[in-house]
Amino acid sequence: MKQILCDIFNKLYKFIVEVSTNENLRNTYIVKANPLDKSRAFSRNRIWNFELLARAVMFSSKVTLDAGLVEFFTSTRMPPTSKEAFIKRRALVSPKFFRDTGHYLVSTARGSRLLKTWIGDKFLANIDGTRISLPYTKELYSKYRQRDDKGHNLARMTVITDSLNKIIISAGMVPNNTEERKAALSLLRDEPFPYPLDKTIFTMDRGYPSLYLMNWFHENTAGFIIRSRRDSNPQISQFMDSDEMEKIITIELSKNRRDIEYERPEPLKVRVVKLPPRPGQIEPVVIMTDLMDAGAYPTECIYDAYNKRWSVETIIGMEKNELQIELFSGNRECCILQDFYAAIIMFNMGMLTKIVADQKIADSNSRKKLKHGYQTDLNAEWVLIRELLLVLNRPRSKIAGFLTLIVNYCVRHTSVIRPGRHQPHIKRCIKTDGKYITIQ
Known part of the structure; x- marks a missing residue:
């Protein structure tokens, strides 16, 4: 199952690269009225090319923009740029790109045996x-x-x-x-x-x-x-x-x-x-x-x-309370929609990985006499899924190795399944503009 999961994520990155390198395909996701301006948008060799920009938006969907960019610069070893430069470049990308990327991930998973x-x-x-x-x-x-x-x-x-x-x-x-x-x-x-x-x-x-x-x-x-x-x-x-x-x-x-x-x-x-x-x-x-x-x-x-x-x-509860889908990295509608679809991509990557990890947990516990069932601890997994976005551009063997690390970590750090258990909802502090306060 891990090989199937590796194929899914490898195809996801190839889709991002194909859009990034194919001018005709890329132009369908550029927010410019003039066709000539669309062709020029990502034609020059800049630090923020289309592929890096897409991964940075998805990587920063769970944290504030400042924290996300600093971590992204450090992990990818790219020269740091100003936050303003990133904001200016991301405004060129239509949110539909992240919507279609999420749809491609789901379609690829549907076509697999997962x-x-x-x-x-x-x-x-x-x-x-x-x-x-x-x-x-x-x-x-x-x-x-x-x-x-x-x-x-x-x-x-x-x-x-x-x-x-x-x-x-x-x-x-x-x-x-x-x-x-x-x-x-x-x-x-x-x-x-x-x-x-x-x-x-x-x-x-x-x-x-x-x-x-x-x-x-x-x-x-x-x-x-x-x-x-x-x-x-x-x-x-x-x-x-x-x-x-x-x-x-x-x-x-x-x-x-x-x-x-x-x-x-x-x-x-x-x-x-x-x-x-x-x-x-x-x-x-x-x-x-x-x-x-x-x-x-x-x-x-x-x-x-x-x-x-x-x-x-x-699922809605996880999106709003754990992934904090209401925490946006910008105030413009394009930034909000980008973060919205990027958070869904990250959620689905985590849940697809959870399917593989839960199966391994079930196989490991099948020979044990346990009072309760066990499943992947999602809070621990979200952090590793963010790190997975950083290695998508590496060879297939590196992606497979990192997926093995994630699955093995999830097998060691599990949460107990208690059917029918109910806990009171802890409401987080909300700012006057409605966004959650996240802990960095």
């Missing part, structure tokens, strides 16, 4: 969203404005994750006043998606039921699994109060409802399953799906798939 699949060799994906605090600047206020007395701007982050492999498939950031279902649909329909839609089943929580959205998933993907609220449809309310545990119904748009402001959707036949109320709740859980084959997808599998949706909540 990732697990669900029933029928399908991928199981989750969709959810959260709010991100942004710096309070005039430029951002014109697009991401919230209330004036908040002292900061807000964006809506939409995340699509892999339920079984715990990686982020795709993510986007839009103004906070964007309706969450619109944001999710835009991320799937208007941007490249690293997984084949016809082999991906999507799970969503109660905020996403929409007839138009369900029709789109039914026509373009392998299926959907959505938890429904009582007030989402009269038929759902009747089904909740009935003694039936499973039923096929046809959902129609209510005359009094607009369906996320799109054209009127067609009626859709769905399968609804009822599950017992969760602890502390009175009403049963009702899940809608277009997976009609009860033989291939029994009720237990539908319930299990919906339960796996919780992984997207923990």
Whole structure:
């Protein structure tokens, strides 16, 4: 598995180099209106070439810019430059480069034998969203404005994750006043998606039921699994109060409802399953799906798939609290989006490495009689993943050796898995502009 992981990271670096050296490809990621200016942007032999700039942005995504640049200069043995020079050069690179680099990493991992699949060799994906605090600047206020007395701007982050492999498939950031279902649909329909839609089943929580959205998933993907609220449809309310545990119904748009402001959707036949109320709740859980084959997808599998949706909540928590995705190295929108996508690349590199390390931990502990299971300690791994970004330009044998070092370190430094354990959330101190205070 380590060789597969080495191949994935080696291909990732080759993608960065190909964009850096291919002028036509590189120009698609240069923020210049004039084609001649695009060609000149990285044509001269400067210290900050495209490849070094890309790695420096990803390397600095977890720390403040000053600390990240000093460490990057020292580790790569490149002559130090001013922070202003770095900021000026990074403004030439479109954030879409980091988005596409992250998509390339996920696509490469999907094409390997590293990732697990669900029933029928399908991928199981989750969709959810959260709010991100942004710096309070005039430029951002014109697009991401919230209330004036908040002292900061807000964006809506939409995340699509892999339920079984715990990686982020795709993510986007839009103004906070964007309706969450619109944001999710835009991320799937208007941007490249690293997984084949016809082999991906999507799970969503109660905020996403929409007839138009369900029709789109039914026509373009392998299926959907959505938890429904009582007030989402009269038929759902009747089904909740009935003694039936499973039923096929046809959902129609209510005359009094607009369906996320799109054209009127067609009626859709769905399968609804009822599950017992969760602890502390009175009403049963009702899940809608277009997976009609009860033989291939029994009720237990539908319930299990919906339960796996919780992984997207923990991933969002890790992004916001451990990787501190709200700590940006600049105040301009281009810098914020670069950091946003760079943090996702770093997260996925860590989670792919975790898959290999967890397998080795499981193999090592399989012959032992242990009370609890063990897994990789992610807090220790993030530091090593940052260091991995520095050796990506070295020969394959060096990358393989460093990956062996990371995996062996993770095997020695593990954390205990205690299912059902709950700890109170410790809220970090937040500045007036909404960014976390990080310890350097």
